[in-house]
Amino acid sequence: MTGSGGPGEQEILGIASLTRELVADGAALGWLQPPEVPEIRDLLVTITAGIPAGDAAMAVAVRFGAGGEERVAGFGYWRRHQRPTHRPHADLERLAVDPAAQGRGLGRTLLSTLIAAALRHRVEVLTLDLRGDNSAAAALYKKVGFHQYGRLENFVAVGDARYDRLLYALDLREFR
Template structure:
């Protein structure tokens, strides 16, 4: 997964799933452009979102279409965080494509607008996506992150994720190399819900 630094505290944003988002014509029409604004701004500032340069608008629009189709077909989930009518964060997970792994999913991207950092948007988005995965019958929810994204990793651990591996010096960015860290949240044992999960060291 690629994640910008999530916020840790603040008022709860309005979290829309794909159904509520697409049911609002104005928000649906502007979502791809708003998502591009957030992603391009974050990448420009060095956020670990999988791009070395800000992505073009058409690439983000294609990504949004793909995620919305997956959500409609039961193969993924999207959450969009709004402060009023302004998009301040988004995240999504998708099921694995291979038939032997389709019971599991990967939290592929989480991004919070720079102006909304520190307001709890990242935590709210992650918690909602975790519960969406649980409700959809996902067995294991995985994610990956750059090892220096410590605030994001702290958040994921606080919601019950645990590290299961890493690739040393795998991510190249700005002439430097970083470990790629892999986390998982296993729902198969009917463990605690995301808001009740113990903090893992």
Template sequence: MIGPEGLGRSEAAALGELVRELVAGGAALGWVAPPPVAEVAALLAEELTLVVAYSGDLPVGFGYWRRYDRPTHRVNADIEKFAISPRFQGMGVGRAVMTALIDAAVAASIEVLTLDVRGDNVAAAALYESLGFRRYGVLERFVAFGDARYDKLFYALDLRA
């Protein structure tokens, strides 16, 4: 997990390159084209809890959550971005990143952790469900990627128990 000092410049650049690579490969991260590295670095400098997985010095996956802005919702947080390089999928990296995000949420007294996933990302949905997330809704054909339309699935993990 990245500490309160955040990412160093070279770490932010390396993570920005990973995001560009993932988006170019079709990862559902909210961009339709690879974003500039500076845009990713600026995003990751915001107030959030970030977990990065490395292989040597290179990032191979990441995820982050952020508390909801509304005062009445600030006891909860949303996992806004989560992705693992295809070269490292199926090796437990995604589970490790998600587990670290959940552990950080518990330590921060988050009550409910939410996320959404594009409906065609069956592997991610299976991972979330295996970690205790429950699907609570769907927006059909909500995500537009060129001419394609995908469902948006909503998940929540109740950490109050």
């Protein structure tokens, strides 16, 4: 789902819950500790404010539990680069799928939706970075056409541990 409507409170809580669970399990999403709900709410409000202008896009996948309750199964978003000389480009800042729903193509579907939105908004290059040990994410990104253009060795700090930061890009001008 991408669009100009902001996420409702239920969606915010669902995204917060998924993010908190993944980060608590050590997922490489940029947080050291599970983010609190207000931080996620602020982030989502900021992202959705950019959607009408084509400065951001968000995709959210929802599934229904046995009792009919809605659960966020995955989400992702990109934002346009801020530096004036980088404005034609956007950065895929986050992509995450509920561990219970991983390995069934949802990550790829969310990513394809976000790439389609980027094409619609004439984004030229979609960038992203990932932690060097995140082989599942690396495999997904390569499968949809991203290439690695750089590596910062021992850049990502998690306590005393250091991981490489891998820099990926997808040139969407090739798809026009």
